[in-house]
Amino acid sequence: MHFIEGISNFEGQTVNLKGWIANKRSGKGLFFIVLRDGTGFIQCIVDQNSVDEATFNNATKIGLESSVEIEGQVVKDERQIGGFEIQVSKLNIYQVAEEYPIAKKEHGVDFLMDKRHLWLRSKKQWATMRVRNKVIYNIHRFFQKNGFMQMDSPIFTGNAAEGSTTLFETDFYGEQAYLAQTGQLYGEAMAMALGRIYTFGPTFRAEKSKTRRHLSEFWMIEPEMAFYDAKMNMDLIESFIKSVVKRTIEECKTELETLDRDTSLLQKLTETSFPRMSYTDAVAIIKGEKDVEGRNAIKLLEEDLGQVKQEITDKEAEIEEREAKINAGGMKKGEVNFNRNKIDTLKAEIKELKEKEENIPQWLESARNFQFGEDFGGSDETVLTRLFEVPIMVYNWPKKIKAFYMKEVDDDPDFVQGVDVLAPEGFGEIVGGSVREEDKEKLIAQIKVHDLPMEAFEWYLDLRKYGSVPHAGFGLGLERLICWICNTKHIRESIPFPRMYGRLFP
RNA sequence: UCCUCCUUAGCUCAGUUGGUUAGAGCGGUUGACUGUUAAUCAAUAGGUCCCUGGUUCGAGCCCAGGAGGGGGAGCCA
Numbered sequence: 046m047h048f049i050e051g052i053s054n055f056e057g058q059t060v061n062l063k064g065w066i067a068n069k070r071s072g073k074g075l076f077f078i079v080l081r082d083g084t085g086f087i088q089c090i091v092d093q094n095s096v097d098e099a100t101f102n103n104a105t106k107i108g109l110e111s112s113v114e115i116e117g118q119v120v121k122d123e124r125q126i127g128g129f130e131i132q133v134s135k136l137n138i139y140q141v142a143e144e145y146p147i148a149k150k151e152h153g154v155d156f157l158m159d160k161r162h163l164w165l166r167s168k169k170q171w172a173t174m175r176v177r178n179k180v181i182y183n184i185h186r187f188f189q190k191n192g193f194m195q196m197d198s199p200i201f202t203g204n205a206a207e208g209s210t211t212l213f214e215t216d217f218y219g220e221q222a223y224l225a226q227t228g229q230l231y232g233e234a235m236a237m238a239l240g241r242i243y244t245f246g247p248t249f250r251a252e253k254s255k256t257r258r259h260l261s262e263f264w265m266i267e268p269e270m271a272f273y274d275a276k277m278n279m280d281l282i283e284s285f286i287k288s289v290v291k292r293t294i295e296e297c298k299t300e301l302e303t304l305d306r307d308t309s310l311l312q313k314l315t316e317t318s319f320p321r322m323s324y325t326d327a328v329a330i331i332k333g334e335k336d337v338e339g340r341n342a343i344k345l346l347e348e349d350l351g352q353v354k355q356e357i358t359d360k361e362a363e364i365e366e367r368e369a370k371i372n373a374g375g376m377k378k379g380e381v382n383f384n385r386n387k388i389d390t391l392k393a394e395i396k397e398l399k400e401k402e403e404n405i406p407q408w409l410e411s412a413r414n415f416q417f418g419e420d421f422g423g424s425d426e427t428v429l430t431r432l433f434e435v436p437i438m439v440y441n442w443p444k445k446i447k448a449f450y451m452k453e454v455d456d457d458p459d460f461v462q463g464v465d466v467l468a469p470e471g472f473g474e475i476v477g478g479s480v481r482e483e484d485k486e487k488l489i490a491q492i493k494v495h496d497l498p499m500e501a502f503e504w505y506l507d508l509r510k511y512g513s514v515p516h517a518g519f520g521l522g523l524e525r526l527i528c529w530i531c532n533t534k535h536i537r538e539s540i541p542f543p544r545m546y547g548r549l550f551p
Numbered sequence: 552u553c554c555u556c557c558u559u560a561g562c563u564c565a566g567u568u569g570g571u572u573a574g575a576g577c578g579g580u581u582g583a584c585u586g587u588u589a590a591u592c593a594a595u596a597g598g599u600c601c602c603u604g605g606u607u608c609g610a611g612c613c614c615a616g617g618a619g620g621g622g623g624a625g626c627c628a
Contacts, residue, residue: 070587077587090586108579124588148562148578148589155620156562211626226627252626253552265628392564400622403555422624474628522628536628547620 050084052129055119062087062115062131065166066107066142076104080115080131085299086168088122089115089131100136110166112139154535161542162551172300173538176293177527181245183292184266184523187285188243193268196235196242198228200249204501213251213261224249229518230450230505232269233481236516237508243268253546257535258423258473260524262544269518275462275480278517279438282466282476283319285521286436291315293530306532310469314435321438324460330432331412331425337432343409345431350405357398360391420446421465426473433469440464449491451479464519472529478519485509 047060064082071077074093079086091104107113117131147163157164164170188195201215201222212223228244235242248265270281294301294308301308320337322330329335333343367387408424415425421439430437441454442463451461466476482488488509492502527539537543542551 068589070590071584072587072590073584075585075587077590079588088588092585094585122586124586126588144561144579146561146578151577151589152562153621155558158620248628250627254624254626255621256623259627263628404623420626424624477628520628525628 048084049080049082049087049127052085052087052119052127056121056129057119059116059118059134060131062089062117063139064113064115066109066111066113067166067168069107069109078104078107078115078133080113081166081171083171085127087127087129087131088125089117089133091133091136095132096134096136100133103136103138104133106141107138108142109145110142110163112142113137114139158537158543158548159551165541168303170538172297172303173527173531173533174541175300176297176304176531177523177539179293179296180289180523180527180530183289183296184245184285184521186292187288188268191241193241193243194235194239196232196239196244197246198225198231198235198244198267200225200247204498211250211252213249226250227265227267227520229267229269229520232267232518233505233516234508236269236271236518237512237514241268241270255546256423258525258528260536260540260543260545263536263540264523265520266523267518267520269516271514271516273480273517274515275440275464275517278478278480278519279321279440279464282438282464282478282519286319286466286476287315289526290530301531304531304533306530310434311530314469317435319436319438319466320433321440323441324439324443325417325441327421327429327439328415328417331415331421331429333413340432342428342432343412346405346409346412346428349431350402350409353398353402353405357395357402360395360398364391364395418443418445423473426467427471430467430469430471430473436466436468436475438464438466447479449495449497450481450488452482453487462517468525468529470529470532472525475525475529476519476521478517480515480517483509483513483515485513 047055047062049062049064052060062080062082064080066078067081067086068079069076076091078089078091080089091101093101096104103113114135114137115131115133116135117133119129120132121128122130145163146160147157147167165174185195201217202225203217203220203222212226215222215224226248228246228248232242232244235244244265244267246264247262249262250259251261252259268281268285270278273281290311294311326335330337330342333341404424408428411422411424412428421429429439440463441457441460442451442465444451444453444459444461447461447463451463454460454462461479463477463479465474465478467473468475482491485506488506489499492499524536524539527533528536531539533539537545537548
């Protein structure tokens with residue numbers, strides 16, 4: 046048995062492949078079959094003249110996603126994507142699949158989500174899952190190579206760590222328990238035992254968010270480091286993201302090509318320092334009061350709006366032009382179809398642009414009226430990151446909008462040493478981190494201010510009682526990182542079986 | 552919880568001012584074609600127009616309520 050990945054090593058030899066029919070076209074006495082085996086895709090030629098009758102009959106019978114065993118010779122062919130194809134000598138059927146529901150055409154989201162178990166076989170989903178695998182591997186690799194210990198935090202938790210509104214409740218032998226929304230507090234305990242650790246596990250949020258960047262169940266990586274300060278924390282985040290992105294784009298060239306991902310900006314960030322700015326400066330930039338290298342966030346967005354409007358006009362004109370051509374007649378059927386498909390694509394693009402056209406004025410409005418001291422909304426992130434091509438780090442946040450465990454800025458107790466990393470290209474927040482408060486009394490005061498149940502934090506306060514040290518850490522959302530690397534618009538495509546508000550099956 | 556959009560063939564969508572028998576492409580089936588890249592060409596089958604009620608001589612289209620879904624706000628990774 047051979048695999049499509051690495052088939053180039055077998056040029057001229059006979060190989061045995063097992064897989065599924067991803068596509069099939071026919072000519073007279075000839076079938077073109079695209080076989081997929083999980084490792085890749087390859088075209089296989091069944092020529093009536095060079096196979097036995099049983100094989101040719103089998104080739105006639107099989108439809109999309111039928112499972113087969115193919116024996117044939119590996120032949121170099123520049124026309125093919127992988128550069129090789131298989132001249133089939135034998136084809137055996139495992140099972141003939143009848144009327145596979147996912148056609149070689151575009152489908153709606155709802156339909157595809159209902160068929161998620163099958164959708165995973167499609168090329169782009171396949172590519173995304175392969176990138177996901179590499180991202181996970183490279184995350185472990187980075188930490189393991191740098192002396193971190195992987196530790197698992199519990200999924201059942203007895204008390205709400207940061208307020209209970211966003212937690213899933215469950216029954217734990219008659220006691221009320223919650224599914225963890227973060228493993229951080231446990232991570233801190235483990236850092237005091239092992240120095241530098243990272244958790245890598247599922248996290249649960251019961252927010253009723255129906256947006257393209259939220260899941261109810263997602264995977265989070267949370268490193269925690271004893272004796273780290275704010276700068277060390279930011280340095281680590283930066284080298285971590287650079288390492289994972291660099292290795293992943295190197296190791297997933299085919300997959301990212303399949304996803305039509307332009308990797309030039311990802312390439313660029315691996316050799317550029319991430320801009321770092323305080324919350325105060327970031328607010329000035331969002332409000333248009335401060336320029337970055339001569340560019341103004343508000344003005345830039347206004348220009349974008351003009352451009353969007355122009356694009357809509359252009360695309361509408363193109364649709365009319367194509368429709369006129371079709372209506373004029375005398376066009377071959379293939380050409381008509383081509384034009385109709387183009388029109389469909391254009392319509393979808395216009396829909397998206399119109400959404401943008403509607404949103405930008407709202408974003409501008411909200412950016413201009415931004416109240417200092419508030420948290421960034423999704424649109425504020427977009428306005429800010431529009432000025433940059435690489436991730437940016439925003440540090441020193443207002444104390445009242447951040448979690449109770451964050452440590453104050455030394456000379457300004459209204460601010461805390463938190464840091465958020467915002468990805469470019471509109472992907473928004475992918476990392477949130479901070480230096481943790483190590484002083485027991487200050488921590489107790491903060492628990493009171495946030496109105497949290499003190500008894501739930503007895504064990505946590507012990508960490509500040511027995512050998513408390515400065516320490517810091519951060520949390521990274523795996524799916525958001527994958528979306529950014531793959532340029533995936535909806536987070537539900539970055540995880541095999543997404544769990545989100547309104548979606549529990551399949 | 553709020554705002555907004557959508558629901559017509561297996562799938563993606565048209566459907567004019569409310570008017571006779573509901574439209575296309577893809578997919579399926581049958582046939583044609585020796586190199587296709589979502590192949591192409593011909594023929595063919597395929598409908599509870601989301602549900603309930605209302606207005607009307609007449610509703611896919613108008614009105615009310617409901618269900619399901621998309622996008623967004625809040626919240627966040």
